[in-house]
Amino acid sequence: MIRIASYNIQKSIGVDGRRQPERTLKVLGELGCDIIALQEADRRFGARHSTLLPERLAEACGFHPVPLARHDGGLGWHGNAILVRDGICVRSHSCIDLPQLEPRGAVMADLEIDGRRLRVAATHLSLVGHFRQRQIERLMQILHPDEGSPPTVLVGDLNEWREEGRPLRAVSAHYTITNPGKSFPSPFPVASLDRIMTSADLPVLRSGVHRSATARIASDHLPVWADLDLPA
Structure with missing residues (x-):
């Protein structure tokens, strides 16, 4: 079993308007x-540095970032980053350009966990429905499962409020969509913007929303998680 989470950390700015990376690390x-x-x-903007230092991620949580950053001081691509625990081998990784009005993208990593393969992709989609649809279509072209594809999970903040929205219909043609629960806004969540999508060979055993006292204030989103049954 593998547990994966998706978390929009809002650059470590909490709902109280204060930037506190240590609070974010506590939630992680x-x-x-x-x-x-x-x-x-x-x-x-600016130097686009991360609010989380890699050495603090390792010290506080035991995580290491997949080396996706294209600039010094960053963790990812257009704010998207993937963190893995010790013992997980990163076989390959890539950044994905998406159709955009505002800066958007996705990231992908092929991992090896105890001799088993797993492909992880993560994204943060547009606030504008037309671009959100085009972005999902682009991701489905890249992640479309074929005979040689490893088990794949796509996670992220989809910015899609409707359960039957067109972007989700485009995903459901290829992946199982798991809605762990309402995750936004964190103090009183009313929307399920953060979702977990898996290929047919990657069953979801359990899923949920992390609702600790710290998580309710550390960002405007709550983290979502899922336990995956990774096949041999």
């Missing part, structure tokens, strides 16, 4: 995950 440590996908891990 609470999740008990093997893999965590982050959104808004890096600042959007």
